[in-house]
Amino acid sequence: MSKILLSGNEAIARGAWEAGCDAGFGYPGTPSTETLESFSKLEGVYAEWAINEKVALESAIGFSMAGHRALVTMKHVGVNVASDPLMSIAYAGVNGGLVILAADDPGMFSSQNEQDSRVYAEFAKIPLFEPADSEEALEMTKAAFELSEKLKTIVMIRSTVRISHTKTLVETHDRQAAQPVPYQTSIPDWVMMPAYARPKRLESDKRFAELEECSETSLFNHAEIRDTSIGFIASGACYQYVREAFPEASTLKLGMTHPLPESKIRAFADSVDELYVVDEAYPYLLKGVRAFGIEPTPWTSPLPAAFEMSAMLLKESYGSPIEQNTTALELQKQVAVPPRPPALCAGCPHRVAFNELKRMKAIVLGDIGCYTLGALAPLTTLESAIDMGASVSMGHGFEVARELESKAGVSQSTSNRPVFSIIGDSTFAHSGLSGVVSTVYNAGVGNIVILDNRTTAMTGGQGNPISGKTLQGRQTNELDLPKVLKAIGVEDVVQVDAHNVKAVREALKAAANNKDKLSVVICQAPCVVEYRIHNTVRVVDAEACRGCGTCTRIGCPAISMYDTNIAEINDKLCNGCSQCEQYCPFNAIHSKEGE
Amino acid sequence: MSCDTAVNEKPITVMLCGVGGQGTITAADLLARAAMNDGYDVKVSEIHGMAQRGGAVSTTVRFGKNVSSMVCDPAQADIIISFELLEAVRNAHYLKNDGHIIVNDIQIKPMSVLTGQAKMPQGIHEALKQLGEHSVDIFDAEAVAREAGNPKTANVALLGAAAKFLPLSEKAWEKSIESRIPPKTLEANLAAFRAMYNKLNA
Numbered sequence: 001m002s003k004i005l006l007s008g009n010e011a012i013a014r015g016a017w018e019a020g021c022d023a024g025f026g027y028p029g030t031p032s033t034e035t036l037e038s039f040s041k042l043e044g045v046y047a048e049w050a051i052n053e054k055v056a057l058e059s060a061i062g063f064s065m066a067g068h069r070a071l072v073t074m075k076h077v078g079v080n081v082a083s084d085p086l087m088s089i090a091y092a093g094v095n096g097g098l099v100i101l102a103a104d105d106p107g108m109f110s111s112q113n114e115q116d117s118r119v120y121a122e123f124a125k126i127p128l129f130e131p132a133d134s135e136e137a138l139e140m141t142k143a144a145f146e147l148s149e150k151l152k153t154i155v156m157i158r159s160t161v162r163i164s165h166t167k168t169l170v171e172t173h174d175r176q177a178a179q180p181v182p183y184q185t186s187i188p189d190w191v192m193m194p195a196y197a198r199p200k201r202l203e204s205d206k207r208f209a210e211l212e213e214c215s216e217t218s219l220f221n222h223a224e225i226r227d228t229s230i231g232f233i234a235s236g237a238c239y240q241y242v243r244e245a246f247p248e249a250s251t252l253k254l255g256m257t258h259p260l261p262e263s264k265i266r267a268f269a270d271s272v273d274e275l276y277v278v279d280e281a282y283p284y285l286l287k288g289v290r291a292f293g294i295e296p297t298p299w300t301s302p303l304p305a306a307f308e309m310s311a312m313l314l315k316e317s318y319g320s321p322i323e324q325n326t327t328a329l330e331l332q333k334q335v336a337v338p339p340r341p342p343a344l345c346a347g348c349p350h351r352v353a354f355n356e357l358k359r360m361k362a363i364v365l366g367d368i369g370c371y372t373l374g375a376l377a378p379l380t381t382l383e384s385a386i387d388m389g390a391s392v393s394m395g396h397g398f399e400v401a402r403e404l405e406s407k408a409g410v411s412q413s414t415s416n417r418p419v420f421s422i423i424g425d426s427t428f429a430h431s432g433l434s435g436v437v438s439t440v441y442n443a444g445v446g447n448i449v450i451l452d453n454r455t456t457a458m459t460g461g462q463g464n465p466i467s468g469k470t471l472q473g474r475q476t477n478e479l480d481l482p483k484v485l486k487a488i489g490v491e492d493v494v495q496v497d498a499h500n501v502k503a504v505r506e507a508l509k510a511a512a513n514n515k516d517k518l519s520v521v522i523c524q525a526p527c528v529v530e531y532r533i534h535n536t537v538r539v540v541d542a543e544a545c546r547g548c549g550t551c552t553r554i555g556c557p558a559i560s561m562y563d564t565n566i567a568e569i570n571d572k573l574c575n576g577c578s579q580c581e582q583y584c585p586f587n588a589i590h591s592k593e594g595e
Numbered sequence: 596m597s598c599d600t601a602v603n604e605k606p607i608t609v610m611l612c613g614v615g616g617q618g619t620i621t622a623a624d625l626l627a628r629a630a631m632n633d634g635y636d637v638k639v640s641e642i643h644g645m646a647q648r649g650g651a652v653s654t655t656v657r658f659g660k661n662v663s664s665m666v667c668d669p670a671q672a673d674i675i676i677s678f679e680l681l682e683a684v685r686n687a688h689y690l691k692n693d694g695h696i697i698v699n700d701i702q703i704k705p706m707s708v709l710t711g712q713a714k715m716p717q718g719i720h721e722a723l724k725q726l727g728e729h730s731v732d733i734f735d736a737e738a739v740a741r742e743a744g745n746p747k748t749a750n751v752a753l754l755g756a757a758a759k760f761l762p763l764s765e766k767a768w769e770k771s772i773e774s775r776i777p778p779k780t781l782e783a784n785l786a787a788f789r790a791m792y793n794k795l796n797a
C-alpha cells in the first residue's frame with residue numbers, strides 16, 4: 001500500500017477515525033487546531049468546537065459515558081482549563097474509549113508558556129503516548145483507543161509543535177467500526193462524591209500496576225542497540241534529534257512515557273557505557289530515570305533547560321564539533337536586517353480601538369488573540385496578556401485596587417489613566433463571560449472592550465458562538481452580546497462599527513467618563529481575512545499630503561513613508577477599510593474611485 | 596554541488612523562507628510531493644500561528660533514504676529558497692558551506708521600516724554574493740512568472756530554479772504540481788516552473 005504525507009495532527013485525526021471514533025470535541029489552539037479540523041471532514045463523524053477546553057472534555061466524557069469513542073483536542077495551556085474534569089475522570093474511568101490530545105509548544109512559537117503536558121498524565125496517573133512522527137501518531141492513536149476501553153481509562157497523546165506540524169509519510173488503513181459499550185447505570189462509578197471517590201482512587205492505583213505492565217511490554221518502547229559505548233533515552237521529536245546527531249549510538253526509544261518502563265530502562269542503562277537522557281523544555285524523562293535510582297552520565301556542557309532541542313544542541317552539549325557558515329555569519333553582521341514580527345493585517349478592525357485607547361493614554365489589560373499584537377510597535381498599547389479571559393477579571397482587580405487607594409487617600413502617578421480590558425469574541429465566550437458575571441456580582445466598575453470580528457482569527461478563523469457557525473458548517477444561533485450583557489446586569493452597553501473612528505472614540509470616552517459603572521463597548525466588524533473583505537482601495541493625494549506620519553503611526557502594513565516625504569499606500573495590501581482616510585488630518589487620502 | 600551522490604547517505608535539506616502569505620508552504624508541499632514521487636522518505640516542517648500575520652516564516656523539507664530530524668540546523672541547508680531579500684540574509688547562516696541559495700529579488704518592508712523607525716539595509720545583493728559566486732542566484736521570480744503567463748505563480752517559478760540543484764526527476768515534479776494545483780492555473784504553473792528551470796540551465 002502506498003503512503004501519503006500527513007502532518008502529525010492529520011495523522012491523529014486519521015488514527016481516531018480508523019479506530020472507529022465517532023466524535024471529536026475541542027477548542028482551537030496552535031499547534032493542535034488542524035487535528036479536529038481534519039477529523040471533522042472524515043466520513044461519518046461528528047465534530048464540534050466547544051467554547052473552551054473544559055467544556056470540550058466534559059462533552060467527550062458524556063459521549064464516552066453513553067458508550068462511544070471520543071477524541072478531545074487542545075493545546076497545552078488548554079489542558080490547564082480542562083484539568084478539573086481530567087483529574088476526576090482519571091478516577092471515574094470511561095465507558096467508550098476516550099483519548100485526549102495535548103499539543104505542546106516547546107520554543108513558544110505561538111503560546112504564552114512552554115509547560116509540558118506529560119506532567120498532567122503523571123499527576124492524573126493516566127497512560128501517555130508520545131509519537132515521534134506521523135505514522136506513529138496514527139498507530140498510537142489507535143492503540144490509545146484500544147487501551148482506553150481495555151483498562152477503562154482516559155489516555156493522553158502528547159505531541160509537540162514539531163510532531164503536529166511536520167508532514168511525514170504514513171500508511172493509512174480502513175475504518176474499523178467500534179462496537180458501542182452499552183451504558184449501564186452505575187452510580188458508584190460515576191458519582192465522584194467522597195464515599196465513592198475513595199474506592200475509585202484505590203482502583204486507579206490498582207490500574208496503575210496494569211499500566212506499568214503495559215508500558216514494559218509496549219512495542220512503542222524499544223531499545224535499538226547499535227554502538228553500546230553510548231546510549232540515549234529519548235521520546236517524540238527529541239528521538240529524531242538523537243538519531244540525526246548520533247546515528248551510530250544505541251537508543252531507547254520511548255513512545256509510551258507514562259508510566260515509564262522501569263525494567264526496560266534499567267536493562268538499557270546496564271547495556272551501555274555512557275547513558276544520556278534527552279528532554280526539551282522540561283526534564284520529564286530525566287526525573288523519571290533518576291526516580292529509578294539511575295544517574296545518567298553528565299553532558300560535557302549541560303543541555304539547555306529552556307526552548308526547543310535540536311540535533312545541533314545535542315552535539316554541542318556532548319562536545320562534538322559544530323558546523324558553522326562563517327561567511328554567512330559575517331555578512332549578517334554587515335547587513336543589519338530589521339526584525340519582522342507579525343502585525344495586525346491591513347484593514348484589521350482591531351486597529352482603531354487600539355489607536356483610540358492609545359490617545360486616551362488608557363491602561364489596557366489585554367487578552368489572547370490577534371489583538372495581543374496591540375502590544376507591538378507602533379501601537380504599544382496593550383499592557384498585559386496572561387491567559388484567556390484574564391483581561392476582564394484583571395480589570396476588576398485593578399479597579400478594586402484603585403478604589404482602596406482612593407478610600408485611603410493615596411494615589412499613584414498613573415491613577416488618572418482609565419483602565420480598559422480588551423478581549424476578542426472567541427476569548428469572551430471561552431472564559432471572559434464568567435469574569436463579567438463575577439464583576440457584576442461584586443458591584444465592580446470598569447471598562448471592557450469586546451473586539452467582535454465574528455471569528456477566532458488567531459488560530460486560523462474557526463467559528464465561535466458569536467459567529468454562529470459550527471465546525472461542520474451548520475448555521476446556528478448567533479450569541480447576541482448586548483442582550484447577554486444586559487441580562488447579566490451590565491447597564492452600559494454600546495455597540496459600534498469597529499472601523500468608524502469617531503464612533504469608537506466617543507464610545508470609549510463615554511465609557512471612561514462613566515466612572516461608577518461597568519461599561520462595555522463592543523467594536524464590531526468582520527475579520528478581513530476570514531471574510532475576504534475588499535473595499536475600494538485608498539490612495540494618497542500627493543498634493544495634499546504633508547508627510548505628517550499620522551497614517552503610518554496607526555500601524556497598517558499597507559501604508560509606508562519610506563523613500564518619500566509623503567505617505568504611500570500599497571494597493572496590493574490595502575483592502576479599503578478607510579481607517580487611514582479618517583485619521584488623515586489633511587484630507588489627503590481618498591478612495592480610488594473618487595479620483 | 597553534488598546532491599546526487601550525497602542523497603544515499605545523508606538527506607537533502609531545503610529551507611524555504613519568506614514573509615507570511617507568500618506561498619512558501621505550498622512550494623514546500625510541492626517539493627515534498629516530488630521527492631515522495633521519486634521514492635524518498637520525506638519530512639516537511641512548518642511553523643503556524645503568530646507567524647501568519649505578515650511575520651517571517653520558514654519551512655524545511657528534508658528527503659533521502661531515511662530522514663530523522665525535521666528541522667534545519669545552522670549550516671545544514673543544501674539549498675535555501677528565499678522568497679524575499681531580507682529573509683535571505685536573516686536565514687543565510689542555515690546554508691551549508693557549499694550550499695546554494697536562490698533568492699527572489701524583491702523587498703518587503705517590515706513594519707518598523709514602514710513607520711520610519713528602522714531603515715532598509717543597503718547592499719543586500721553584494722552581501723549575499725559573498726556566499727560565493729556560484730552559490731547565489733538572485734532573480735525576479737515574479738517577472739519570470741509574468742512572462743510565462745501568470746505573476747501569481749512566482750513561488751512555483753522559484754521551485755523551478757531549485758529543481759536544477761535537486762536530484763528529482765522531471766516526472767516527479769510534474770506529477771507533484773498536477774496533484775496539487777487546480778486545473779485552472781495548472782498550465783501557468785507548469786510554464787513558470789519550466790521557464791525558471793530553463794533560465795538557470797541556460
Ligand SMILES: Cc1ncc(C[n+]2csc(CCOP(=O)(O)OP(=O)(O)O)c2C)c(N)n1
Binds near residue numbers: 369424
Ligand atoms: C486556554 C487556551 N486555549 C486556546 C488558546 C489558543 N488561542 C489563542 S488566542 C485564541 C482565540 C482568539 O480569538 P478571539 O478572541 O476571537 O480573537 P481574534 O484572534 O479573532 O482577534 C485561541 C483559541 C490559548 N492561548 N489558551
